Amino acid sequence: MMSHTGEKPFQCELCNAAFPCKSDFRRHMMTHTGEKPFQCNLCNAAFSQKAHLKCHMMTHTGEKPFQCDLCDAAFLRKPSLKRHMMTHTGEKPFQCDLCNAAFPVMSELRRHKVTHTGEKPFQCDLCNAAFSQKSDLRRHFMTHTGEKPFQCDLCDAAFSQKNGLRHHMITHTGEKPFQCELCNSAFSKKCYLKHHVMAHIGEKPFQCELCNSAFSQKSVLKRHMMTHTGEKPFQCDVCNAAFSQKGYLKYHKMTHTGEKPFQCDLCSTAFSQECDLKRHMMTHTGEKPFQCEQCVAAFSLKSHLKRHMMTHTGEKPFNCNVCNAAFPRKSDLIHHMMTHTGEKPFNCNLCNAAFIRKSDLRQHMMTHTGEKPFQCDLCDAAFPQKGNLRKHMMTHTGEKPFHCDLCDTAFSQKSSLKRHMIIHTREKPL
Known part of the structure; x- marks a missing residue:
C-alpha cells in the first residue's frame, strides 16, 4: 500500500535515501557495507542480490532468454531487451531540459547532463584525472594497472574493455556492418560512419579558437590544438623522438624494430602502416x-x-x-x-x-x-x-x-x- 501512498518509512542513517519496504532498505545498506553474500560457484564474482547472481550465471551458461521479435538479438535481462527495442522504434522518451538531446534510457540522459555542468566527481587516486562517470574511472584505472582482461581467441591481443575486443574481432572477420546511404562505403564502427557522413555534408562543428580551422571530429580538433601548443606527450624510449599522437609513436617504433606487417599481394613490398600500403596499391x-x-x-x-x-x-x-x-x-x-x-x-x-x-x-x-x-x-x-x-x-x-x-x-x-x-x-x- 505504501507504494500507492508514496510513504517511505525506512530511512538510511548514512545518506538521505528512504524506502517503502524493509527488503529494499536492507539491499540498499549493502551499498554502504560492501556486503556481497551471493557467491558464484564457477568464478570469484559476488553479488549483493540473488537476482544479480542469477543473471550472472547466464554468462556462464550462455543463456539469453529475452529474444527480440524484429531481429536475432537476444538478452540476459528484460530491461536490456526493452532498451534494444527502442533502436527499432526510435523512441527516446528521456529529454534534456537544457538542449534538444533525447535518450532511450534515463542513465544516458543522466550521463549527458554532466556535459552541461562539467561535473567530474570520480577522481583517480594515482593521478589528477577526473571523470563524470564511475565506469570511465574504472577503465582509466586499467591504464595504471595494465590490466587487460578481455583476450582474443584468435591472436594474442588483449583489451581493457569488452567493446575494444568486440571491435578487434572485426579485424579477423572483416565485417563492416555500418553502410553509408550516400555512397558504397562501409565501416566497422558506427562512429566511423558518422564521421564519414560529415564529409558528405561538409559539417565541421568543432572550431579552433586560435585559427580558422574547423573539424568534423572533436578528437581531430584536440590533435590540431597540439600544433599550436607544440605539445608532444608520447616519447620514444629508444631515441629522443616525441609525438603528438600515440599512433605516430607506434609507427615510429617500427623504424627501430624494422617491422612491416602490411604486405602487398601483387609485389614483395611491405609497409609499417596500412595507409602506406593503400597508397602503394594505387x-x-x-x-x-x-x-x-x-x-x-x-x-x-x-x-x-x-x-x-x-x-x-x-x-x-x-x-x-x-x-x-x-x-x-x-x-x-x-x-x-x-x-x-x-x-x-x-x-x-x-x-x-x-x-x-x-x-x-x-x-x-x-x-x-x-x-x-x-x-x-x-x-x-x-x-x-x-x-x-x-x-x-x-x-x-x-x-x-x-x-x-x-x-x-x-x-x-x-x-x-x-x-x-x-x-x-x-x-x-x-
Missing part, C-alpha cells in the same frame, strides 16, 4: 580519384591535390625567417632551412656525399648500384628517376609545355626555357 591500379577542377591533373592522394592547388593559387604560407623565401609546404621550408644551417643528415655509406633529403640519397645510391628502374615503353632508355623518364617521354611526344613570353619558342624542360631567357635579357637588359 601504383598498381593507376587509380587517381582526386581531380583538379582547374586543369587535367589527378592524384592518388587528397594531400597531393591540396599541394597542387597551390600552383594555381600561388599560395606559399610557409616563410623563411632568414631570407625572403616562401614555400607551399612545411617540409619544403624545413629542407630550405638546411641550406642556411648547412645540415645534411642523409649520408652515403659508400662515398662522402651527404644530402638534405632522404629521396636525394636514394637517387644518389643508384649511381653506385647502376639501377635504373624507370623504363621507357617506346625505346630501350632507362632512368634512375621518374622525373628523368617524364622528360625523356617528351622527346617521343614532341610536347613542349614551357613557353617563352617574349617570343614563340617553346621547350620540353623548364631549365631550357631559363637558359633561353638569357638571350632576351642580354639583348634587352632589365
